[in-house]
Amino acid sequence: MSSRLQVLYQKKPSYDIVYSNGFDDLCLEFDALSIKERKICIVTDHCVKEHYEQELYKIFKDNCIQCITFSFPEGEQSKTLDTVKELYEFLINANFTRSDLLVALGGGVVGDLTGFAAATYLRGIDFIQIPTTLLSQVDSSIGGKTGVDFDQYKNMVGAFNMPKLVYMNLSTLLTLSDRQFFSGMAEVLKSALIRDTIFYEWLITNFYEIAERDLSILEEMVFRTDQIKKMIVEKDPTEQGDRALLNLGHTIGHAIEKYKNFELMHGECVALGCVAAAYISMKKKLLSSDEYYEIRDMFVPFNLPISIENIEPAEILRLTKSDKKMSHKGIKFILLKKAGKAVIDSTVTDEEILEAINEIHYTQEDIKE
Ligand code: GLY
Numbered sequence: 001m002s003s004r005l006q007v008l009y010q011k012k013p014s015y016d017i018v019y020s021n022g023f024d025d026l027c028l029e030f031d032a033l034s035i036k037e038r039k040i041c042i043v044t045d046h047c048v049k050e051h052y053e054q055e056l057y058k059i060f061k062d063n064c065i066q067c068i069t070f071s072f073p074e075g076e077q078s079k080t081l082d083t084v085k086e087l088y089e090f091l092i093n094a095n096f097t098r099s100d101l102l103v104a105l106g107g108g109v110v111g112d113l114t115g116f117a118a119a120t121y122l123r124g125i126d127f128i129q130i131p132t133t134l135l136s137q138v139d140s141s142i143g144g145k146t147g148v149d150f151d152q153y154k155n156m157v158g159a160f161n162m163p164k165l166v167y168m169n170l171s172t173l174l175t176l177s178d179r180q181f182f183s184g185m186a187e188v189l190k191s192a193l194i195r196d197t198i199f200y201e202w203l204i205t206n207f208y209e210i211a212e213r214d215l216s217i218l219e220e221m222v223f224r225t226d227q228i229k230k231m232i233v234e235k236d237p238t239e240q241g242d243r244a245l246l247n248l249g250h251t252i253g254h255a256i257e258k259y260k261n262f263e264l265m266h267g268e269c270v271a272l273g274c275v276a277a278a279y280i281s282m283k284k285k286l287l288s289s290d291e292y293y294e295i296r297d298m299f300v301p302f303n304l305p306i307s308i309e310n311i312e313p314a315e316i317l318r319l320t321k322s323d324k325k326m327s328h329k330g331i332k333f334i335l336l337k338k339a340g341k342a343v344i345d346s347t348v349t350d351e352e353i354l355e356a357i358n359e360i361h362y363t364q365e366d367i368k369e
Pocket of ligand 1: 145243
């Protein structure tokens, strides 16, 4: 299988997303990337390095001037300016110039960090994305959002920086842990909820094959999710308007992620955030209660949480308000009019947010009752 999507930036062709079941088709992209005249630095984390770096290194090494690898410990804790500084030092020591190339090999942390380093090293050096997690294949590798966390703020420092290519090897999805895989499913469900009722129904119908990781079903699922993202980011690349829809579930989700000190996976927090957003939508009479419960329960077969124990709702509210998705007018909340139609709403009150956080919060007493 080899197919592709072309993503436009400011209405002009910008980069292709290539879909394959291995890494070998990457060679077909070498001429367009002029890699013969370039040094390449593969940027990855220690865990992904063990799985794929050797294979990638072999593919690149005889086709470019020099291929080197920079890796760092996996996890959100590495998504900092300190890691970017180490990468700059590594590139300077290897005499990387503006005409060389960075290759982001891994999940969202690797892609965001590498894209940001590429935007800033020597005022800009090319990079490509090779996402290896479901979450990065359906969300973070597409659309040019790059950056790192800063102090307690997630993705606070960054740049919009388009890759030269996104290369998806879908068979990498088969090696993910269940928890990692289902975490990525939260972003798939989110995209369907935002824009595509038919796809949402397709996900429900095909839930068994998805959970079993049937590769041909996964290919269709990733491709359809990426089509939704492509459509949204092409219209609004720098999030002046509708791109904010992609933040469905992320406002409260990021606050929970932070509150739990990144012990929960990003997608698990997004699922909780989506349930809270659907609850607010019901309270604002955009959704009926039947629609709310249907949306909430859809996360369950995908092993995603719809409630959480031991949180302090008032603290989650505080963290929600410190998220960068605040506008001058207040929090830009993403609500649902139905499964497949999201809207931006700036009228959500603190009381409504708190009620939604209480809805997804349970205690041991609730279980005994
Ligand atoms: N992950 C949301 C966006 O790319 O806009």
